[in-house]
Amino acid sequence: MTSKPLFLLLFFLPLSASLAASDLTEFFALDRAELRAAESKINELLEPGTARLLREPLNDAERYVVRRQQRLAAELNQRSAPIDLASGEQVQPLFWPVARASQVITGADGRAQFRCVTASAVLGRELPDFRAGNGNRGAVQ
Amino acid sequence: MKGLSMIQSMAVAGLTALLSFSLQAQMLQVDYSDPPNFGFNDNTPADPAPGNSGTTLGEQRRAAFDKAMDIWSSRLDGNSLIRVNAFFEDIGCGDTTTLGLGGSLGLTRNFVNAPQPDTNYPISVAAALRGQIYAQFDAEIQVRFNFRIDSEPCAETLDAFWYGLDPLVPPPLRTASFLELALHELGHGLGFQSLTDREDRTFFGSPPTPDVMSGLIFDVDRNASWRELTPAQRVQSATSGDNLVFTGERTNLRAAERLLPPGRVILDPAGGSAQTFVAWVQGYAPFLPLEGLDAELALAQGPGLGPEAGDPWHRALACEPLDNGSQVSGKLVLVRRGECFFATKWQNVFDAGGAGIIIVDNQLAGAEGAIERDFGIAVDRNLPIPIWMVSDQTGSALRAPLQPSFAAVHLGYNTQQPPRGTNQGVINLQASTENTDSNVSHFATSLAPRSLMNPTLSNVSFGGDLDQVPELLYDIGWPDASAKQAQYSGNWFNPNRGGEGCQLTFDGGQDTSVLTCYLYNNGDQFWLIGNGTDLGDRYEFNEMVITSGADYGAAFDPDAVTIDRWVRIVMRPVDCSNATFECQPDFDDLPDFSSQMTRITAGSCNVRAANQLNRTLSGNYFDVDRGGEGIQLALEANGLSWVITFYTYLDGDQVWMIGSGSRAGNTIAFDDVILTRGGDYGTAFDPDAIELIPFGRFDLEFTECNDITLQITSNLPQFSSDTRTLTRIVPRECT
Numbered sequence: 001m002t003s004k005p006l007f008l009l010l011f012f013l014p015l016s017a018s019l020a021a022s023d024l025t026e027f028f029a030l031d032r033a034e035l036r037a038a039e040s041k042i043n044e045l046l047e048p049g050t051a052r053l054l055r056e057p058l059n060d061a062e063r064y065v066v067r068r069q070q071r072l073a074a075e076l077n078q079r080s081a082p083i084d085l086a087s088g089e090q091v092q093p094l095f096w097p098v099a100r101a102s103q104v105i106t107g108a109d110g111r112a113q114f115r116c117v118t119a120s121a122v123l124g125r126e127l128p129d130f131r132a133g134n135g136n137r138g139a140v141q
Numbered sequence: 142m143k144g145l146s147m148i149q150s151m152a153v154a155g156l157t158a159l160l161s162f163s164l165q166a167q168m169l170q171v172d173y174s175d176p177p178n179f180g181f182n183d184n185t186p187a188d189p190a191p192g193n194s195g196t197t198l199g200e201q202r203r204a205a206f207d208k209a210m211d212i213w214s215s216r217l218d219g220n221s222l223i224r225v226n227a228f229f230e231d232i233g234c235g236d237t238t239t240l241g242l243g244g245s246l247g248l249t250r251n252f253v254n255a256p257q258p259d260t261n262y263p264i265s266v267a268a269a270l271r272g273q274i275y276a277q278f279d280a281e282i283q284v285r286f287n288f289r290i291d292s293e294p295c296a297e298t299l300d301a302f303w304y305g306l307d308p309l310v311p312p313p314l315r316t317a318s319f320l321e322l323a324l325h326e327l328g329h330g331l332g333f334q335s336l337t338d339r340e341d342r343t344f345f346g347s348p349p350t351p352d353v354m355s356g357l358i359f360d361v362d363r364n365a366s367w368r369e370l371t372p373a374q375r376v377q378s379a380t381s382g383d384n385l386v387f388t389g390e391r392t393n394l395r396a397a398e399r400l401l402p403p404g405r406v407i408l409d410p411a412g413g414s415a416q417t418f419v420a421w422v423q424g425y426a427p428f429l430p431l432e433g434l435d436a437e438l439a440l441a442q443g444p445g446l447g448p449e450a451g452d453p454w455h456r457a458l459a460c461e462p463l464d465n466g467s468q469v470s471g472k473l474v475l476v477r478r479g480e481c482f483f484a485t486k487w488q489n490v491f492d493a494g495g496a497g498i499i500i501v502d503n504q505l506a507g508a509e510g511a512i513e514r515d516f517g518i519a520v521d522r523n524l525p526i527p528i529w530m531v532s533d534q535t536g537s538a539l540r541a542p543l544q545p546s547f548a549a550v551h552l553g554y555n556t557q558q559p560p561r562g563t564n565q566g567v568i569n570l571q572a573s574t575e576n577t578d579s580n581v582s583h584f585a586t587s588l589a590p591r592s593l594m595n596p597t598l599s600n601v602s603f604g605g606d607l608d609q610v611p612e613l614l615y616d617i618g619w620p621d622a623s624a625k626q627a628q629y630s631g632n633w634f635n636p637n638r639g640g641e642g643c644q645l646t647f648d649g650g651q652d653t654s655v656l657t658c659y660l661y662n663n664g665d666q667f668w669l670i671g672n673g674t675d676l677g678d679r680y681e682f683n684e685m686v687i688t689s690g691a692d693y694g695a696a697f698d699p700d701a702v703t704i705d706r707w708v709r710i711v712m713r714p715v716d717c718s719n720a721t722f723e724c725q726p727d728f729d730d731l732p733d734f735s736s737q738m739t740r741i742t743a744g745s746c747n748v749r750a751a752n753q754l755n756r757t758l759s760g761n762y763f764d765v766d767r768g769g770e771g772i773q774l775a776l777e778a779n780g781l782s783w784v785i786t787f788y789t790y791l792d793g794d795q796v797w798m799i800g801s802g803s804r805a806g807n808t809i810a811f812d813d814v815i816l817t818r819g820g821d822y823g824t825a826f827d828p829d830a831i832e833l834i835p836f837g838r839f840d841l842e843f844t845e846c847n848d849i850t851l852q853i854t855s856n857l858p859q860f861s862s863d864t865r866t867l868t869r870i871v872p873r874e875c876t
Binding site for chain 2: 023024027032036039040042068072081082083087088089090091092093094095097098099100101102103104105113114115116117118119
């Protein structure tokens, strides 16, 4: 392994955590209703798959949602080259392309359905769709 | 057990030593990297959660995640610790809300001890095999959770995570078991993940290199593994339904043992006009065994909302306590769907003494609201009777002969059909044309029972059941836990049943499991002993025997000892400190009985085989001239406390004494030995009825590799003091 990839790798990994901590500070300063409103407009703000900005955010909540999704998209798109170790081993950082995410959705019967999908499907190609909001459907009997 | 509360308190003294020991020897080491007062460190007071000692949200979350790591650690081994980075974050709320995500932080190939060359492995597996963490990474596994699930109405049908850890208390409706979620995400991180690009199914690496799982993913139609297919063929294969299987040998051996064929109900099975109907099975344990249930069928009758008089289902909804208990007791009970939760109907049938419940759909077949599938029933409790479902049409056919009499039925499985979730006897991976993002890295949703690693989580593993997932991990290279089976060694008891318990040791070089259980019948002690078989996920002690006929001390005559097979005991560990003991007596007048037990002293399950306690002195010892009595000695999980049980006789009946001590050089002084009496068997047991009688003391000295001397000092006139020379019942190899 060369020293440069190792340095970059070590730099990148703590960076993700510090960005997440920064997001939290912003999160707790937000009005929660404004945040949910921003999340419901996510497809006006960002292009699914790329998280490319489609229009300027109008308030703190929209700015937060844009930053969060673009951070996640950046993590998703991060590709580190394989690293050759002295032992002949080749190791490659690769979390998002193979990680799995568990989601909850409302099934046709009105009941919660938990499904595990490719993490990148949630955070990259198809950004979460918050447009419909939450109704008050009762549990199935 | 009351007398053992003293022993438990001894564990506290050794806590510091234990912690320093376990930190150096861990299998999985978690870094809860959340900031103060957030996520895993959230100090918000939390409502009590069953089985979880945490009092804040953060403590409960950590307890549940630690439990998940204990469960996995108990079933795996390795040459290195594996680091897990776990934290909470905002992953959004909405129609598709992400609860959490997880995976290995990288892949690697051609590492030291790699089972296959030029093959990609998750770095979690590789670190375990090569005996070294990856210093290039800050962890081998990462797991992330959405904190907003607990803090706001984040998803339409989910109120919060469930942090309960009691395997007898299922998650309430509208909650998701955090333990199950953590086990699932860790399962991906440990290696249940296809290392292929989800878009084009190319392999990763330069040059592209096949991964270990692809060697075991098999396309039945093409008669080839994924390693042998082109990327384009793998893309097709990934959505090819039951054509996609996993060929790992150990996985399939376990699956063959667990998976069930389709359900059915047979009306009048012994008669000349037997009719067979499809029936849908419940989605959670305990499952009806393969032989099914033969019983009379009765119609529930009781007050409450429901169809008007004249409707054949009038008063058959079981939403309130039944008023025909005498008719339904001991029978399978037919109940109409509607007006209340399935769990309420189940409870009312159980309370009325029903042997099981068959819910009849109130929607016609094909209707949008019809539940025409297995696992369609959501419940929030755990009752020991089956709850199955049939269609509206089948229900009508079953109901017809019930008024006013009963009908004989067989509820069970169509054993002529293959187990669900298999193709040509091999277990299916998910390969659906719908929701393709779940494909390949999960077992198929068609499995019954469901799996922890199905793409649809269902709280089925809220109690920690790993089904056949450990075997999949063994198949891709993880060492199993057979080298550390002595982790289960020690004394076990049910905290709600203080005064009885079992002791498990491993004799003959830690290979032979010997179980003794210390019980009561009509106020008198009795004990059982037998050796068992390690079946990976359980120990089966199929011939636990009871003895009688001998006397105590000098009056003991080994020829007077009679031995009778008494019970089969199955021990099902959740982790190394918690297990279900299922007692199945060989006598019809004694019912089967199950007890949730824990070890009397706490110990970490998160320990590799190489760092396990030295338990070579634990085991069973006897006097070669006094076959039929002996002692069992166990070093407890804290590494400090020793517990001895002396199983012997008085006037032809079994008696047992128990005591605890600490080792000093080659000796152990047990100065608190007690005798007990007053309990009863099974559900009749009352811990308050147990009386502790001080017996005296035992002084034990290890003399040779397999030999000890035991000085017995009795304070009770009916038991004489004595000194015995004892040797192991299964000698270990001495060096």
